[in-house]
Amino acid sequence: MIIDAHAHIYPDPVAERAISTIVQNGQGRVAHYTDGTLRGLAGSMQNAGIDYSVVLPVATNPGQAAGIMQWISSIPPETPGIIFFGSVHAFDPDYKSIIKNIKSLGLQGIKFHPGYQNFPADCTEALRVYDEVLNTGLVLHFHSGFDPSLPDCDYTSVERFGNVLKALPGSKIILAHAGGMYEWQKVMDHLVNKGCYFDLAFVLEMMQGDETARQLYRQNEDYFVFGTDSPWCDQNKYVNLIRNSPTLSQEQKEKIFFKNLLKLIKIPSA
Numbered sequence: 129m130i131i132d133a134h135a136h137i138y139p140d141p142v143a144e145r146a147i148s149t150i151v152q153n154g155q156g157r158v159a160h161y162t163d164g165t166l167r168g169l170a171g172s173m174q175n176a177g178i179d180y181s182v183v184l185p186v187a188t189n190p191g192q193a194a195g196i197m198q199w200i201s202s203i204p205p206e207t208p209g210i211i212f213f214g215s216v217h218a219f220d221p222d223y224k225s226i227i228k229n230i231k232s233l234g235l236q237g238i239k240f241h242p243g244y245q246n247f248p249a250d251c252t253e254a255l256r257v258y259d260e261v262l263n264t265g266l267v268l269h270f271h272s273g274f275d276p277s278l279p280d281c282d283y284t285s286v287e288r289f290g291n292v293l294k295a296l297p298g299s300k301i302i303l304a305h306a307g308g309m310y311e312w313q314k315v316m317d318h319l320v321n322k323g324c325y326f327d328l329a330f331v332l333e334m335m336q337g338d339e340t341a342r343q344l345y346r347q348n349e350d351y352f353v354f355g356t357d358s359p360w361c362d363q364n365k366y367v368n369l370i371r372n373s374p375t376l377s378q379e380q381k382e383k384i385f386f387k388n389l390l391k392l393i394k395i396p397s398a
């Protein structure tokens with residue numbers, strides 16, 4: 129089985145604009161491999177042999193969460209292989225009822241991207257909301273570290289996530305991009321041995337070519353989950369990088385592809 133723990137889609141009417149905005153902000157550092165729609169992701173999964181993708185929407189301002197939930201609810205439940213996480217903004221005054229609603233709709237986690245949501249990842253208001261998410265029994269998924277589409281933003285720095293993990297030790301947390309792309313030594317210093325998980329989205333190739341990153345993986349192989357950041361990376365390419373890796377054992381490949389993630393989430397029953 130293969131689960132992509134980190135993918136994005138957008139509602140059909142806005143997908144094209146969302147993609148072109150992010151590609152433009154990336155100034156040549158970001159390309160796209162699907163058209164950003166549900167149909168585009170489904171085709172990519174089929175091509176790559178991916179069974180499930182965890183789709184991570186982001187409410188970029190307070191008040192947007194309701195619209196996201198409405199959109200998720202409008203997607204036919206028979207859509208195979210899509211596992212949605214919900215979203216809430218740290219400054220949304222209704223965060224408690226939104227989190228309750230996300231849980232009651234059967235979603236298993238909530239995604240935060242403090243850069244796009246415009247708050248420091250470790251601010252007091254945000255920690256209060258993370259706490260509520262965890263107490264509700266949901267998983268926290270964070271963008272962590274540098275974001276090539278927000279090159280000047282420090283709201284998701286490795287140090288800030290060090291503070292988050294200190295405040296929430298042993299919690300069900302996934303940090304995207306292995307904790308922070310290009311900053312593997314910092315990740316080792318601030319983020320490991322805290323019981324949190326790391327996805328490989330966007331950073332798999334760069335990790336394979338970097339000795340510190342390889343050491344980070346080797347020391348934490350029970351905490352690494354497969355993720356691509358589709359549409360920003362090619363799911364098929366990422367599957368093959370793991371599948372054909374000459375250095376990973378069969379057991380390590382299975383841990384990455386699904387075993388580690390299944391310690392946090394369940395496959396929805398059909």
Ligand SMILES: [Zn+2]
Pocket residue numbers: 134136304329357
């Ligand atoms: Zn992402």
